[in-house]
Every structure is written in C-alpha cells, then in structure tokens.
Amino acid sequence: MAHAYKVKIAARLRPPIYGEINDDGVQVVHNDDDISFISVPNPRDASQIFKFPLTSCYDPLANQEDIFENDVRPMIDVVYSGVTVTVFAYGVTSSGKTHTMQGTKSDPGIIPRAVEALFEKQSGLQRYHASLAVSYMEIYKDEVYDLLVARDNAPKLPVRENDSGQVFVANLTSLPVDSLAEFDKIYTQVPTLSGKLNLVDLAGSENNKMTGNDPSRMAESAAINKSLSVLGQVVHAINQGASRIPYRNSKLTRLLQDALGGSSVGLLICNLAPGVKFRQDTLNTLNFAVRTKNIENKPVVNERDNRPIPKPHFAAIQPSGPKLAAAVLPVASSSSSGSSRPSLVPSYPVPTRPNSTNGSRVPRPSMANFGGSSSLGPRLSQVMAPPPPPRATYALTDKEIDERIARAVEAEVARRLEERERERDREEDARRAAEAEERAKEMEKQKQKEQQRDLSCGQEQTLHSSEDLESELKKRLEELEQKMFVQQALARKIIEIEWAVNHGKPFQPSPKRPRKHKAKKAKAVKNGSGAGGGGSGGGSGRGSSCAAGEGSHRNEESLSRQDVLNSDVVLQLAKGSTDSSEKENLGVEVTNNSNNHNSLRSPKRQADAMLEDDSSLETPPPKSKKGKMASAAAAVVREDGSDDDWEQWEPPAPGKKSKKRNAVLV
Numbered sequence: 175m176a177h178a179y180k181v182k183i184a185a186r187l188r189p190p191i192y193g194e195i196n197d198d199g200v201q202v203v204h205n206d207d208d209i210s211f212i213s214v215p216n217p218r219d220a221s222q223i224f225k226f227p228l229t230s231c232y233d234p235l236a237n238q239e240d241i242f243e244n245d246v247r248p249m250i251d252v253v254y255s256g257v258t259v260t261v262f263a264y265g266v267t268s269s270g271k272t273h274t275m276q277g278t279k280s281d282p283g284i285i286p287r288a289v290e291a292l293f294e295k296q297s298g299l300q301r302y303h304a305s306l307a308v309s310y311m312e313i314y315k316d317e318v319y320d321l322l323v324a325r326d327n328a329p330k331l332p333v334r335e336n337d338s339g340q341v342f343v344a345n346l347t348s349l350p351v352d353s354l355a356e357f358d359k360i361y362t363q364v365p366t367l368s369g370k371l372n373l374v375d376l377a378g379s380e381n382n383k384m385t386g387n388d389p390s391r392m393a394e395s396a397a398i399n400k401s402l403s404v405l406g407q408v409v410h411a412i413n414q415g416a417s418r419i420p421y422r423n424s425k426l427t428r429l430l431q432d433a434l435g436g437s438s439v440g441l442l443i444c445n446l447a448p449g450v451k452f453r454q455d456t457l458n459t460l461n462f463a464v465r466t467k468n469i470e471n472k473p474v475v476n477e478r479d480n481r482p483i484p485k486p487h488f489a490a491i492q493p494s495g496p497k498l499a500a501a502v503l504p505v506a507s508s509s510s511s512g513s514s515r516p517s518l519v520p521s522y523p524v525p526t527r528p529n530s531t532n533g534s535r536v537p538r539p540s541m542a543n544f545g546g547s548s549s550l551g552p553r554l555s556q557v558m559a560p561p562p563p564p565r566a567t568y569a570l571t572d573k574e575i576d577e578r579i580a581r582a583v584e585a586e587v588a589r590r591l592e593e594r595e596r597e598r599d600r601e602e603d604a605r606r607a608a609e610a611e612e613r614a615k616e617m618e619k620q621k622q623k624e625q626q627r628d629l630s631c632g633q634e635q636t637l638h639s640s641e642d643l644e645s646e647l648k649k650r651l652e653e654l655e656q657k658m659f660v661q662q663a664l665a666r667k668i669i670e671i672e673w674a675v676n677h678g679k680p681f682q683p684s685p686k687r688p689r690k691h692k693a694k695k696a697k698a699v700k701n702g703s704g705a706g707g708g709g710s711g712g713g714s715g716r717g718s719s720c721a722a723g724e725g726s727h728r729n730e731e732s733l734s735r736q737d738v739l740n741s742d743v744v745l746q747l748a749k750g751s752t753d754s755s756e757k758e759n760l761g762v763e764v765t766n767n768s769n770n771h772n773s774l775r776s777p778k779r780q781a782d783a784m785l786e787d788d789s790s791l792e793t794p795p796p797k798s799k800k801g802k803m804a805s806a807a808a809a810v811v812r813e814d815g816s817d818d819d820w821e822q823w824e825p826p827a828p829g830k831k832s833k834k835r836n837a838v839l840v
C-alpha cells in the first residue's frame with residue numbers, strides 16, 4: 175500500500191510594487207513559538223482575523239533561493255525516484271506567480287533552478303542513468319498549445335490517458351536537454367527511472383472585473399475562470415469523497431489530475447498580492463489552499479484514492495465562519511489574462527531585503543500544525559476566534575509532518591528500487607534458466623543425432639559381417655559337400671571291394687547310375703535344398719542308383735568316425751590295386767589309364783574324378799524287376815554282410831563286363 179502524501183502548500187506574499195500602498199491588508203506572521211501563518215482581516219469585519227497556517231509561509235522579504243531550497247529541492251530527489259512531481263503556482267493576477275516560477279536572469283525562479291538541480295543530481299547518479307527532456311505548454315481558452323513550436327501553426331493538442339491511467343498531452347514536443355546519443359548507448363544496459371517534474375504557472379485566479387470591456391479579454395478571462403472554477407470543483411469533490419471527480423471538465427484539471435489525488439507529489443505555491451485591494455482575492459486563494467492541502471496523493475501507485483478523507487471538510491465548519499463561505503471558489507468575474515500574456519501590472523524595482531537586524535524574518539517552513547485529522551476544524555474555528563489555540567492541541571508540528579512525509583517517501587522510493595532490483599534479478603534468473611534449458615535441449619538433440627549415427631554405423635557393420643559370414647559358410651559348405659562326395663564315392667568303392675574280398679569274388683564296379691538321377695540331383699541342389707539336403711540328396715540319389723543308399727551313408731559315417739578310410743588310405747588301396755594280380759582280384763582293369771591318373775591327382779581333383787568316375791560305381795543290377803531295387807539297396811547296408819541279394823548277384827562276365835565297363839567309361 176502506497177503512502178498517502180498530502181499536497182504541500184506554500185504561500186508567498188510579494189512585496190508591494192510601485193504605486194501600491196502597503197496597508198498591511200495581508201500579513202505573514204511568525205510567532206515566537208515558530209508557528210507561521212497568513213493573517214487576513216475579514217473584509218466585512220476588520221475585527222476578525224483569518225489565519226491560514228500552511229506548510230510554508232514566505233513574507234515579502236523571502237527570496238527565490240529560500241523558496242527553492244526549502245520546498246522544491248527536496249522534490250528533485252523524489253523525481254529521481256521515478257515519481258512525478260507537480261509544482262504549480264496559483265494566485266491572482268500580478269501576485270507574483272511568474273516571478274516565482276520563472277524569475278529573471280539575475281534572479282532565477284523555480285524553473286531554472288529546478289533544471290539546474292536536475293542536472294546536478296543526474297551527474298551524481300552512479301547506479302542509474304537518467305535522461306532529461308523538456309516540454310513546454312500553455313493552456314489558453316481551455317486548449318493546450320505547444321510552446322516549443324512556432325505559435326502561428328501550433329495545433330491544439332489533445333489530452334489523453336494511457337493504460338496506466340496517467341494523463342498526458344498527445345504530440346507535445348519533448349526536447350532532450352542533455353546528450354541523448356550517449357544515453358541511448360547505455361540505455362538498454364542499465365535501469366532507468368521515469369520521473370517527471372511539472373512546473374505550472376497558472377493564470378490569475380482573479381475575477382474578470384479587472385479585464386475591462388475588451389471582448390477578447392473577456393472570453394479569455396471566462397475560459398480562465400472556467401478552468402480555475404473546475405479546479406476548485408475538483409478540489410472540493412476530492413475533499414467530499416465524491417465518486418466522480420470532474421477532472422475532465424477542463425484541460426487544466428485534466429493535466430493536474432496526477433497532482434490532485436493522483437500519483438504525483440504536489441506542491442502548490444499560493445502567490446499573494448499585498449494590500450487591502452487584493453484582500454478578497456487573497457482570501458479566495460487561501461481558501462483554495464486550505465482545501466487543497468487536504469488532498470492526499472499516492473506517489474507510488476497511480477491510482478486515485480476517492481475515499482472520504484477522515485478529516486472534517488472545510489465546508490463542514492463553514493457555519494462557524496460565515497464570512498469565509500463567500501471567499502470560497504468559484505470566484506466572481508474579474509479581469510484576467512492567460513499565463514503567457516504579460517502581467518497587467520507594470521514591473522517596478524523590487525525592494526531589496528533589509529538586514530536581519532531590522533527585525534524582518536527570513537521565510538521558513540511554517541511550524542503550524544495542520545496534519546492532524548481533526549485539527550483543521552478546530553484550528554479554523556480558532557482562527558475565526560481571537561485567541562490562538564494552545565500549543566498542546568497540535569499533535570505534530572509542520573516540521574515533524576514534513577519529516578514524516580519525507581521518511582515515508584524515502585521508504586517508498588527505497589522499496590520501489592528494491593522491487594525493481596528483485597524484478598531485474600528475477601528476469602535475469604529466468605533468462606539464465608531459459609538459456610540453460612535451451613542448451614540442454616541442444617545437447618540432447620546432439621546426443622540423439624550421435625546415437626542415430628552410431629546405430630546406423632553398427633547396423634552396417636553387422637550387415638557386412640553377417641554377409642561375410644554367410645559367404646564364408648557357403649564356401650565352407652561347398653568344400654564340405656565336395657569332401658563328402660569324395661568320401662561317399664570312396665566308401666562305396668571300399669564297400670564293394672570289401673564285399674568282393676569277403677566273398678572271394680573279383681571286384682566288379684557297380685553298374686552305372688542312370689543319368690536322369692544325376693540331373694535330378696543337380697536340380698535339387700539348384701533349388702537350394704540346402705547343405706543337408708545336398709548331402710542326403712546326394713547320398714540317396716546315388717543310393718537309389720547304385721543300391722548303396724542308406725548303407726553307404728552309414729558306412730560314410732563309420733568312415734568319418736574311425737578316420738580310417740580317409741582319402742590317403744583309400745588312395746593306398748587304390749595304389750596297391752595296381753598290381754595285376756590284385757587287379758584281377760579286385761576286378762579292376764587298367765585298360766583305361768585314367769584310373770591311375772586319378773590316383774595321382776590331388777584330393778580335390780581325385781574327388782572330381784571319382785565323382786566323374788562315379789558312373790563306374792555301378793550298383794549290382796536287380797535280379798528281376800525294378801521294384802526289387804529297394805530291397806537290394808537295403809541288403810547292401812547290412813553290416814553282417816549277409817546280403818542274399820548281393821550273394822545272388824553275379825558280377826558280369828569278363829567279356830560282357832568289359833563291354834559294359836567300356837560303355838560306362840566312355
């Protein structure tokens with residue numbers, strides 16, 4: 175919750191200028207107990223004195239520096255905390271508003287001093303950087319004009335409100351008053367504060383009787399009166415706790431909205447003209463001041479607090495001061511002119527300040543108490559009564575209130591800065607977290623890519639290795655198959671030789687296998703009946719043709735088991751059979767040298783030759799019909815050698831045999 179901060183009110187009574195009578199119609203009183211107030215006799219009853227205790231009361235001897243140092247310079251610090259500050263001068267024509275706000279070259283007022291202070295403060299900033307820009311506008315006949323463009327074609331500027339409820343003048347020129355280029359360079363890197371100092375010189379609050387009969391001036395005065403009237407209505411509505419504040423009824427109040435119940439810190443300087451001549455205007459001005467000082471702003475939160483102020487309103491105590499009611503705004507008509515036009519009062523030499531020894535007092539903040547929520551009514555009523563209120567009735571002095579307000583503002587500013595710091599830290603953390611997350615995602619993607627690459631690489635390798643393995647297996651299989659064929663052929667021969675030896679009969683090669691079986695086998699192999707199929711197919715193929723069949727297969731197993739009938743042994747047998755007698759016994763005729771050649775060949779070539787010669791391994795022919803081939807084959811495989819069929823089988827006669835063999839070998 176933002177701290178409520180009341181509008182500060184200062185009153186400055188200018189010295190009489192040339193031609194004016196110093197009749198003590200209005201006085202600034204500094205009591206011994208350091209209470210200052212503005213004293214104005216009741217115009218209708220001089221015995222009655224109205225006393226207006228305000229935040230600061232400056233007598234005619236106060237100079238520009240006093241006002242600036244006491245009331246304005248503290249606001250500069252607030253501006254640099256990011257809070258909008260509005261200082262506006264209010265008073266009757268020629269009361270000294272322009273003198274207070276602008277001053278002269280030799281005696282500069284609040285505006286040049288404030289700008290100078292802003293620069294001083296800016297150069298002293300270490301942690302923050304600030305840019306300064308100036309806008310200058312005039313409200314004339316309830317229209318806003320930009321004073322930084324040529325007057326001839328200056329358009330009327332609209333007053334608008336942004337999303338956060340801040341009122342601004344659209345298209346108003348804003349000129350940088352420092353090197354903006356340098357600021358831009360570091361703008362994005364450092365935090366910036368957006369404070370605003372509104373310095374407002376209002377039009378005279380007098381009635382338009384003094385404007386004469388000039389129609390143009392009358393219209394001008396009416397517009398001024400209207401805006402000042404609305405200003406009074408706004409102040410009144412705020413004090414009443416009204417649900418609707420008529421800010422929009424005039425451009426002036428619209429633009430001062432922030433300073434009147436908004437988020438701006440406000441300082442109202444009431445300029446007072448001396449003498450009985452201005453007494454009624456002075457009362458009007460001070461009435462306005464009294465009502466305005468009850469307005470509470472919230473410098474931090476841009477929200478207007480329309481809640482009723484817990485202090486009795488000035489109007490509520492009007493019965494106790496019947497004369498005061500007439501002095502409350504709106505004012506009656508009088509002569510008036512815009513703030514930018516020259517003063518109606520000619521300028522005269524200003525009296526110099528006398529030495530302090532002559533009893534005049536340096537203006538200082540009033541010590542009068544106005545801060546208590548219930549102090550205004552009694553105080554005002556006491557103001558109406560001759561005896562001043564006892565000191566004890568004031569709970570706090572102005573100084574204490576000022577200190578409290580300053581502390582509250584400082585605390586709020588510190589809180590806001592901390593909040594911004596935390597916000598920045600949070601943003602930084604969030605940014606870092608987002609970056610880390612991004613990096614993690616990136617790494618994860620990279621990892622997945624690498625994994626995919628490795629996987630495809632491994633698959634390729636596996637594929638290659640499996641292809642290699644397959645071709646290797648095929649190669650080995652072919653070799654084994656070839657060996658097996660060789661062994662089968664040899665085994666068959668051995669069996670036949672053994673049979674011939676055992677039966678004392680000459681070796682007679684098996685009858686030639688029919689050609690068609692060979693073709694079948696080739697077809698089977700071609701159809702990919704597999705290695706096992708090749709082996710068994712080959713065996714059966716040959717078995718079916720030579721009647722060796724399973725028997726030869728079993729013998730092949732036996733050969734491989736005992737490793738006796740390996741190719742060397744077989745070759746020896748074959749070699750040994752070269753003897754002619756044995757040749758006769760074995761039934762091997764060397765009529766064809768190809769057999770001898772075969773025995774001298776390499777195992778592979780021998781196998782090929784044997785296979786080729788396999789045609790000579792003729793199975794004993796069936797006795798009768800084809801159907802007996804199977805039983806003959808079964809007889810061959812019996813190990814006990816008691817094969818009736820084979821015994822019954824007679825090798826062919828030599829003559830027939832050679833004929834047959836020739837037929838086979840050819």
Ligand SMILES: Nc1ncnc2c1ncn2[C@@H]1O[C@H](COP(=O)(O)OP(=O)(O)OP(=O)(O)O)[C@@H](O)[C@H]1O
Pocket residue numbers: 187188189191265266267268269270271272273274376377378445511512513515516517518519520521522524525
């Ligand atoms: N404190 C002061 N000390 C000396 N002279 C002053 C002081 N205040 C005002 N004056 C003089 O009084 C005359 C009127 O003052 P100024 O023009 O500032 O009044 P104003 O309120 O701005 O009038 P307007 O409403 O017409 O703009 C000027 O000549 C100015 O020099």
